[in-house]
Amino acid sequence: MSSVGARLSPKRGQYLRAYRFMLLARVAEEKLASLYRAGLIKGGVFLGRGQEALSVSVGLNLRKGDIFAPLIRDQAGRMAFGDSVLDTFRTYLGSQLGSMRGRDGNIHRGRPREGYYAMISHLGAMIPAVAGGLMARRFRGETGVVGATCLGDGGTSTGAFHEGLNVAAVEKLPLVVVVANNQYAYSTPNDRQFACKDLLDKAAGYGIAGHRADGTDLADCLRIVGAAIEAARSGGGPQFVVGDLLRLVGHGEHDDAGYVDPGLKSAHVGRDCLKVSEEFLIEKNWASAEQIAGWRTEAKREVDTTAARVQREASPDPAEEDWRAVSIPSGDLARV
Amino acid sequence: MSSVGARLSPKRGQYLRAYRFMLLARVAEEKLASLYRAGLIKGGVFLGRGQEALSVSVGLNLRKGDIFAPLIRDQAGRMAFGDSVLDTFRTYLGSQLGSMRGRDGNIHRGRPREGYYAMISHLGAMIPAVAGGLMARRFRGETGVVGATCLGDGGTSTGAFHEGLNVAAVEKLPLVVVVANNQYAYSTPNDRQFACKDLLDKAAGYGIAGHRADGTDLADCLRIVGAAIEAARSGGGPQFVVGDLLRLVGHGEHDDAGYVDPGLKSAHVGRDCLKVSEEFLIEKNWASAEQIAGWRTEAKREVDTTAARVQREASPDPAEEDWRAVSIPSGDLARV
Amino acid sequence: MITYLEAIRSALAKLLADDPRVFLYGQDIGSFGGAFKATKNLAREFPGRVLDSPLSEDAIIGVAIGAAIEGMRPIVEMQFADFSVCGFNQIVNHAATLYYRTEVPCPIVVRLPSGGTPGSGPFHSQSMEAIYAHYPGLVVMTPGTVEDVYSMLVEAVAIDDPVLFCEHKFLYNHLKAERLPDLVAPAFKARLARQGRDATIVTYGAMLHESLAAAQELVADGYEIEVVDLRTVKPLDTDTVLASVARTGRILCVSEAWPWGGVAAEVVARVTAEGFDLLDAPPQRLNARDTPVPYHPDLWAAHRPTASAIASAMQRLLEM
Amino acid sequence: MITYLEAIRSALAKLLADDPRVFLYGQDIGSFGGAFKATKNLAREFPGRVLDSPLSEDAIIGVAIGAAIEGMRPIVEMQFADFSVCGFNQIVNHAATLYYRTEVPCPIVVRLPSGGTPGSGPFHSQSMEAIYAHYPGLVVMTPGTVEDVYSMLVEAVAIDDPVLFCEHKFLYNHLKAERLPDLVAPAFKARLARQGRDATIVTYGAMLHESLAAAQELVADGYEIEVVDLRTVKPLDTDTVLASVARTGRILCVSEAWPWGGVAAEVVARVTAEGFDLLDAPPQRLNARDTPVPYHPDLWAAHRPTASAIASAMQRLLEM
């Protein structure tokens, strides 16, 4: 399928923008990994290495005013939707100045007011929430809005996925659910996760459209995800996209992923989408190896300065916390 | 499809046994309804009128040693699996002597030790439980065992349904899930419940076999459900059966079902499976109108005497209750 | 006369009429009007704003959360409180944490038809207020009067935080009032339901009426029992409780929920920590039995606190 | 030296070896050995009895319940306690009610990797013991020592009722013991972890160690603080707590769970109802703050009770 993607040549500008976000995400994640190894990030670091092409295609095809609920491995898509290197590092490092102010961290970040929902850990849970956001837009008469959310192969086994997708289908909402089938849920391979021949077989069960993308091929991802988002935007109801790829890193940085089948690594699905896109750029003469190297240096500079800057920022001060989980003015509650 | 069912003629003996259970269930439920109207049954009464053919086909095709987790509208299937008129009335009337001893009631009854699981209200919840029961049998090396459970169209929207069916598919368990699509979930019509063209479209999403039965035609139900159970028994993995029919009564006896589309009542799906089977018996000369009338009188006599007997039985005495939800000997817990 | 149930419907109608951000979502609440008819006619009166949902509690709550993020004021109905456990994750992990995590509030109201009625059994009788109150970020209201169920539901929608609205099924049609209130106490203040002198009963919901009946019974023995209606169990108005205990020196907490970690436990723990010196006798609790709610009406009546059970518990407390 | 985590693995190995009815089911517990390696090597040592599940908590618990009905002794692992809410309905409505409703017990063990660790945040840090303890029909164990986590897990499988086994992640690798116990106290008895005279701290889990450290701190001020380790919070061994309060007259309950209706509330409510006259000062509670568990290690450290926070709470209690 990637060949197809390659044949119908993608738009140069979009492809280049997408590549730059992929590169920035890759470089940022490499930095996060090193900070984790250095013990500077507590908890965990969860990377999207190898999944940038699919992820960026979601963020890039969405517009301002759309809703995006990214998941664990969407650094590239988040950035394409407007998230910054700065807030990424602030959130991972728990900075008071980050969008989560140290109260939540790593991938659990967002700015809901800007349509950028902050995931909770419980997989599948964001699907009905995005559906609800889209229902709100419809109540307000807004049209042409799309809501997209990402999930992994394991996430498709949750009740939340099923209920959320079904509700969206019944309401015919412009929801796009993109499943990154990276072959494993943590250590669990597809054959212990589901028994359908193909995850796309699930679409018919909800009465929604299904699309397959080659997750290792940026051109194909841009085209397929773009088409799905366009279909949702133009009233086609929920769209279900499955991208096949391989997680080229551990589940988290604590995990050496020793369980990954070597056969998959050497297979088409195991290709590094970043490398593939670089070869494509060069083959197309859209960029030279030197330019690409320059972009990487640029990205590295931005990431390193940002990381350094955030490490100098003050941690949240417990004494300054109001320790209140409700927004009700304290006055209204003698004691909670 | 019913015509097909009628063409391949069913086995006379099985058909007659099935009919007698349907009749007994129908008569028993009519009595339950009158006791409810008389204020003798508190809470609610939930009937399977119009669903007897599909339900009985499940109970009748199961064997001793199989597992059955019936649901709301399975009086006929319960009786075919071994439940009695006596325990039905004892449970509805909360008799101390019933299987639930007045602690639970109406359709929430069973004898788990005998493979007859007692449903909890939360729809979909019995599916993974039956799957677990089947895993236990497999651990013990028992083969040729089948587990069956019933559900409604609304129940397919629950996360429990999705997770349970998926787990059973991954484990390739001999589970048969029979969905009685009676067109409504309480008052909610199919088109507010799901958007797939056909509930059978869900089977492929789990990688399991799907079967359709005409829920108004006993012959078709016996054949299709029988084939599904046989397929599971012989190692075919989970089987998904959808029977189309109409609930010919309110959701509960409190409900006049005014919301039911008259068009459906007059359509094929709105046929009363009991009447249809009686016509079939007569057409086949397997029974005369007189015999059938006689069977009904017999059934009525059994039901009335049983109801009278149970009404004379003592209610549970609160003073006799130990009020303990755990089985740990009280001695072991100074105070719980 | 207006019933507790009609008061809920009136509040919903008023909310839909006054606030375009409000919509209702839940099973069978549209043209059917809901399992208890709390939304009767509302789908017709407010076209497109009273929506039937699939049989999917997790999605129902999730949808409400997303809509709230976008500025709506969703009111969702669980057909029975007992089924809210199927949407539990969305309530306690998504709605309850949103404001703390993102500064974006989550103004949803989850209506929970709660509590026992004869013959309802283990899965249609539960009182879940203690479960939800344990979680930070949630407001849990337990109105026990017609006036309160109306005014507190209106206030619940005004509040920016997720509100679990525990309306008691036993009161739906039994409880009647002359008319709807115009002036009402704020939802977070407990109310002195009966003045007394010898001891205080702290309670809420359907138990308010059992407690008032018990207090009345005890008049014959010459006792004047004060009754405090908590109205909202989280936040919990400890001050009003302490003020009553300061007058009476004795406290019995009555709740229909299960004992372990219930409302009564929380009230006793607060009163002893903050009002120890006010106490002339050990504070007592009376809850439902620690078993599932039984089906048979006789077992059910013995499972929950009743006026006479409350009266005898109070007798014992008064003799301490 | 054996760690708390290794003790869990040893108990699981012993159970698999001794009892053919035992099997393990959960996410990534097979060849991978589990997110925390509690089942490391067990899939190899016990082929076909340590099964990876799909990402489906509701189904995982449901499967365990069905297997238990058929006579097995399933032990399921939730990857984190926080995710057990996705199987909540099966736990509280199916497993917990089965014995009461049908007389058929439901001997499942649900392992809940519980409690906070630095940087784990709102969804990988929760302490859910109070939530499960509120429900009738469940046993809730909260082992705080290497010996207990081993012997109580073995006992949990022997018990015919559903057991929520709250193992504390903070102790997994920090806590070490010389060897596994042979003789152990029954799971339902609280333990006097430290003898004292001036006041009692009642606690469990990771807070046991913070409390012991606090008690040690207070020695400098000449105080002898008694520490009671509840070990199991439901059933709750009130007698042992009362016996200690009888000696000291003062009680502080310390829990990492949220305050409202938590273990501390239940303990205080019992002690005041049953041991009022033993008290020389108002019983106090110290819990985590009533907000989600924050991500940043500094916020986390201020959110949960620590040795120094416990020591100062005790100082205040001692001065009352």
Ligand SMILES: Cc1ncc(C[n+]2csc(CCOP(=O)(O)OP(=O)(O)O)c2C)c(N)n1
């Ligand atoms: C409901 C729930 N259960 C368990 C977890 C723990 N968990 C976090 S990520 C993960 C694996 C997810 O696999 P997949 O959905 O394929 O996404 P991937 O990590 O492969 O991108 C698990 C089990 C969770 N987050 N939510």
Ligand SMILES: Cc1ncc(C[n+]2csc(CCOP(=O)(O)OP(=O)(O)O)c2C)c(N)n1
């Ligand atoms: C999880 C859950 N939510 C809500 C209910 C309340 N309820 C009981 S039956 C019912 C309708 C069920 O419809 P369907 O599954 O089609 O079965 P039918 O009643 O039509 O046989 C509902 C909503 C429930 N039992 N479980």
Ligand SMILES: [Mg+2]
């Ligand atoms: Mg995956």
Ligand SMILES: [Mg+2]
């Ligand atoms: Mg139906």
